[in-house]
Amino acid sequence: MKIKTRFAPSPTGYLHVGGARTALYSWLFTRHLGGEFVLRIEDTDLERSTQEAIDAIMDGMNWLNLDWDEGPYFQTKRFDRYNAVIDEMLEQGTAYKCYCSKERLEALRETQMANGEKPRYDGRCRGSHDHHAADEPCVVRFANPQDGSVVFDDKIRGPIEFSNLELDDLIIRRTDGSPTYNFCVVVDDWDMEITHVIRGEDHINNTPRQINILKALGAPVPEYAHVSMILGDDGKKLSKRHGAVGVMQYRDDGYLPEALLNYLVRLGWSHGDQEIFSIEEMKSLFTLEAINKSASAFNTEKLQWLNHHYINHMPPEYVATHLLWHVEQLGIDTRNGPQLFEIVTLLGERCKTLKEMAEACRYFYEDFSEFDADAAKKHLRPVARQPLEAVKAKLAALTEWTPATVHDAIQGTADELGVGMGKVGMPLRVAVTGAGQSPGMDVTVHAIGQRRALARIDQALAYIAEREAQQ
Ligand code: GLU
Secondary structure, X not given: OXXXXXXXXXXXXXXXXXXHHHHHHHHHHHHHHOOEEEXXXXXXXXXXXXXXXXXXXXXXXXXXXXXXXXXXXXXXXXXHHHHHHHHHHHHHOOEEEEOOOHHHHHHHHHHHHHOOOOOOOOOOOXXXXXXXXXXXOOEEEEOOXXXXXXXXXXXXXXXXXXXXXXXXXXXXXXXXXXXXXHHHHHHHHHHOOOOEEEEEHHHOOHHHHHHXXXXXXXXXXXXXXEEOOEEOOOOOEOOHHHOOOEHHHHHHXXXXXXXXXXXXXXXXXXXXXXXXXXHHHHHHHOOHHXXXXXXXXXXXXXXXXXXXXXXXXXXXXXXXXXXXXXXXXXXXXXXXXXXXXXXXXXXXXXXXXXXXXXXXXXXHHOOOOOOXXXXXXXXXXXXHHHHHHHHHHHHHHOOOOOHHHHHHHHHHHHHHHOOOHHHHHHHHHHHHHOOOOOOOHHHHHHHHOHHHHXXXXXXXXXXXXXXXXXX
């Protein structure tokens, strides 16, 4: 049997982490077994679906690199097909027209509630032979089995049973002729030959209804796996209150897609106590059975830890392709300085996100006219003039510009002046970076470049001279 899964978001908002995790699980399951993955946009709710949300979902899927083999299908483009199936069902008697008025249904509901019963349609029009004009408004209802139960073996939760008495005759076509949500899902899963439906647990109640319709159509019933929800750090259902929940917000905040995917796969799925999974490993190890039944809590610190790991363990050239977007957001022109992959190597250890890295790399590309006030106050003092002049002379004399020759120039200066490395290194750091923190001086000065480093030392010397003059 060819495995086929789908991700079927409703485009009513961005792709949030819960949706992205469901998509990832469906995608991994299929990729693990060599099947196919379908993207289907469930846009039947015309009031709430927007093009913006469709774009955001596509952007999220693309950024995460969750590629699909078929689609995107749009339910709004398939109304003719749904209606054709409904017409066939009417002919076969697995569906019927219902002419009950709103008032009747309302009264029925009130009586049932007053009697402490669960409100449900009483089947008044089922099997009715009343005569109705062809244009009399009606809905179409599915003739749900009236006894027995629906049982399915949820791949994550085990057997789940619903009594048919709990399920009433669902409306499958509204008075305006439009098919309803649960019905469209059924026809799609059937037409698209979906073998495994992996979706959020909020759809468990839809499953028995969908199974009954599939059976009435003589369609195969797929396997179902309902994934638990994600809670925020505070144990409440994850929502906007918890900060970034849209996938693209994680891009904006400086996360690598690999880190987010690794984070999401572990949020509810495990393989021993392993934490780091490459995409290839996820694909080869993923099974539905290893998904956790209970809800998982989002933990931003762990995501940051993973991001730091990926920033430092993926090829710097690759990380740089993502960093580029961030430096461009900040308007930094990187043509005029070290290559971006060098920045990844230089700053990776000290940055948890690419956003931080982009903000921290400005001095490699842009000159500055002001020093960080605290750092300058502490390190650009009159006593720093001599070491700065000495190291400048040595750096200026270098004919070969490498981290090693830069290192020797700094070390040589400290040795000649009989002072510790810090006495040279710290003023030099503030001089060339403008601030009191940076990676090692040899690699930093090297990456900044000879001409630029010398000009910045001059600027620092001028600052010291001005300070001296003021004293
Ligand atoms: N469109 C539904 C949602 O976004 C998913 C339905 C399904 O997977 O069956 O929640």
